[in-house]
Amino acid sequence: MFLSVIGDDEDRRVGRRPRVLKAVGLTLAGALVLGCAAAGWAYWHLNSNIKSVDINSALGDDRPAKATPAPAPSASQEVPLPTEALNILVLGSDSRSGKENQALGGGDSTGARSDTAMVVHIDAGRTTATVVSIPRDTLVTRPSCPLASGGSTAVSYGAMFNTAYSVGGPVCAVKTVESITDVRMDHYIEIDFSGFAKLVNALGGVTVTTDEDIDDNDSHLHLKAGTHHLDGKQALALARTRHGIGDGSDLGRIGLQQKLVTALLEQISSTNLLTSPAKLYSVADAVTGSLTTDTGLDSLTELMSLGESLKGLAADDVKTVTMPVVTAASNPNRVVAKEPAASELWESLR
Structure with missing residues (x-):
């Protein structure tokens, strides 16, 4: 039983x-x-x-030559490095389109300008990079640019650099940069107000040291000199500040923007995103959500490939400079390229 x-x-x-x-x-x-x-x-x-613009098709062959390839890597090298340097035009757009951008930037909801312009030169071995800021108040000869609607813009002499984006969008911005530098832009990346703020927030903020007090009612930023941990809205205000520092010119703002670039690189390198899928996704969503690129970078795969090639590039390997300029004779509030220093700088990036 x-x-x-x-x-x-x-x-x-x-x-x-x-x-x-x-x-x-x-x-x-x-x-x-x-x-x-x-x-x-x-x-x-x-x-x-990711949004994209087919800049290569729009501009055709009337452009500076591509960078000359470096000697091929050794056959014994396990992971061959790229053999060509890269020049990337990075624009920060002050677009007011959308509620988020309007809340962060204010102003007219129509149109946009390139509030920040940087040419990022990455060497063939992907071990060093040079970031060259172009003051938006620089007077240039803006070339004729093709328009998406057909036709083209007229050549404009003594035009402010940032008007190129206003009249012809990314295509005209790239053509104008190539015209004044004679350097081929291999890629184009644009991020707007809300995207920058979201990126900083997704990274947990960014730590920046300011050398002087900042009191700017236009950007709504008030900081004492010293080290500060900024959230996205504050970091954006710092990037836009010009009236609360120095002589109130765009050159003072560029100095702050370059501090931010270095601080962001340090923040990214110190944050192990691979150990936190949620944070990695948050950062990726912030970046791609407000990004416009050329068609060579308009997929997650292509962006990841570029990022993978730069994984050995540390913040200390990135040099920030400003295109040499002098006050314009025609307008004390504008600048022009200082020669021959400006040409020599661009020559070093070809």
């Missing part, structure tokens, strides 16, 4: 085991499917965030 009861209990346990294993298997399979689906959705979402 006792043995019979034991046998019956054993049979019931054996009978339940396949059902339990089946349930566990189905649960794991479901989790795997949901995980794959979530990963697939995340990739699709981030990829679809």
Whole structure:
């Protein structure tokens, strides 16, 4: 009798085991499917965030030559490095389109200008980089630029540099930079107000040291000299500040922007995003959500490939400079390229 009861209990346990294993298997399979689906959705979402402009087709062949390739790497090298330097035009757009940008920037909701312009030169080995800021108040000869609607803009002499974006968008911004530098822009990256603020917030803020008090009612930024940990809105205000520092010119603002670039690079390098998928996604969503690129960088795969090639580049390997300028004879509030220093700088990037 006792043995019979034991046998019956054993049979019931054996009978339940396949059902339990089946349930566990189905649960794991479901989790795997949901995980794959979530990963697939995340990739699709981030990829679809990116907007692009076909600059190469718009500008055609009437452009500076591409960088000369460096000697091919040794065959014994495990991961061959790129053999060509890269020049990337990075613009910070003051677009007021959308509620978020209007809240951060104010002003007219129509149109946009290139509030920040930097040419990022990355050497062939991806071990050093030079970031050259172009003052937006620089007077230049703005070339004729093709328009997406057909036709083209007229050549303009003594035009402010940042008007190129206003009249012809990214295509005209690239053509104007290539015209004044004779340096081929291999890629174009633009990020707007809200995107910059979101990126800083996603990284947990950014720490910046200011050399003087900042009291700017226009950018709504008030900081004492010293070290500050800024959130996205404050970092954006710092990038836009000009009236509360120095002589109130664009050159003072560029100095703050270059501090921010260095601080952001240090923040990114000190944040191990791979250990926090949620933070990694947040940063990726912030970047791609407000990004416009050329068609050579308009996919998550291409952006990740560029990022992978730069993983050995530390903040200390990045040099920030400003295009040499002098006050314009025609207008004390404007500047022009200082020669031959400006030409020599651009020559070093070809």
